[in-house]
Amino acid sequence: MLKLVSVLAAGLVGMGGWAVVSIQELPEYFVAGRPYTIEFKIRQHGRHLLNDLEPSLIVRSGGSNEQRIAAKAKSEGTYAATFTAPASGPLTLTIKSSFGASNLQLYPTPVIAAGAQAPTISPIDRGRALFVAKGCNACHTNSDLVDRPDNQQIKAGPELGGRRLARDYVMQKLKNPKSETMPDLGLSDAEISAIASFLTAPGTAATGGSR
DSSP states (O other): OOOHHHHHHHHHHOOOEEEEEEEEEOOSSSEOEEEEEEEEEETTTTTOOOOOOOOEEEEEEETTEEEEEEEEEEEEEEEEEOOOOHHHHHHEEEESSSSSSSSSEEEOOOOEOOTTTOOOOOOOHHHHHHHHTHHHHHHHOOTTTTOOOOOOOOSSSSSTHHHHBBBHHOOOOOOOOSSSOOOOOOOOOOHHHHHHHBBBBBHHHHHHHOO
8 A cells, every 4th residue: 555655745746836835924813003024935856846936825704805915035945935924713714826727725723912811722733733734634635624724635645534543653654754755844842743633643553653
């Protein structure tokens, strides 16, 4: 099975024409009236950083209120767009990569008033949001994604639903992929822990292999 996945991934790489967008730091919530900079990377075939693109960030709040902000290049394959959080939410952020259909829509994010108590977000919910925001879902389908944003799926890697993998295995894989196809996203320990909470269940044994 893993050999078949490798063959399919190699074929997709040869075809070209797709990329993966990954958010650098995903806020758990936004505070109304505060400015935020969303920084992201665009990788062709999930690995090779793409320069000279003209991506944009679409910020949609509530029903039909929408604004589009042109992103600026910061460094190799890295872009950023700044916006001010509106008075109400939730906010849905979409990055248009300008590279074919390789865009990224995130899960809706809460907006709170200045001084209000921060919302409580479970590790599993945080991990689910990060799984999409980091671009993992572009290459890995996951049956545990509830109301998954309508993003392009390449399916270059194994399906990761069912929470069948051991936590230690997932955390090590995210921290040090050691793979020709899966990139090192430079995830923080907190991000790795949250994604592992989403992908795993306590007491399960590792059943997956390497990509």
